[in-house]
Amino acid sequence: MALESDNELLRYSRQIMLPQVGADGQERLLKANILIVGMGGLGAPAAIYLAAAGAGHLTLVDFDDVDLSNLQRQIIHTTADIGRPKVESAKEALLNLNPDTGITTINKRLSVEEMESEIAKVDLVLDCSDNFTTRFAVNDACIKHGTPLVSGAAIRMEGQISVFRPDQENSPCYRCLYKGGDELDETCTQTGVLAPLVGIIGSMQALEAMKIIMNIGETLSGKLMLLDALTMEWRTLKLPKDPECPACGDHG
Known part of the structure; x- marks a missing residue:
């Protein structure tokens, strides 16, 4: 995909006019193949902004159906979508927004091998999932294939975001932050979340x-x-690479 028509130039004009982006930056986005794992509160705004901005191809992964309780925060779905697979509901919304964006949907829970296979095909991954099992599997596959990973999480009134670059030397990975983590697994279903919070973090992932x-x-x-949404305070912490990390550390 490339900037080949007046309509494309007009659609993306507000980005192209930015000196940091220009036509070259927009072309890179138009050629990008991005995997989004999770079409819930984080994946919804992330996918919307990436499609609107001109991402060339999005692969959407989720095994769940739209539920009434999702609609408080998962803004890509509507009341009419209740009962539909989330990836199909999301695909329809994204193509209505930008019919030029290529969309692949995967309506299943991926095995470790399947996750690795999908990540091997793309340029970048957004982890918008809500459990450590998936996050670790995504992280490990990104390390294996040297694929950049944008990781977000939000629960209650707290959010976090980080970027992991296994394609760059000395970059930490998700397991440098959480060695095990399974005992900390919580979901919005169990503890709740303030609706706009996931929108903030998902938009930042995009x-x-x-x-x-x-x-x-x-x-x-x-x-x-x-982000502490209750006090609206942001903190940015340094996250160094852990040489003892079980995923990316020096095991030699």
């Missing part, structure tokens, strides 16, 4: 993904950004 694809600015690689 932003970080675009910066990586366009090769502009400074990303959150090597950093962990935390």
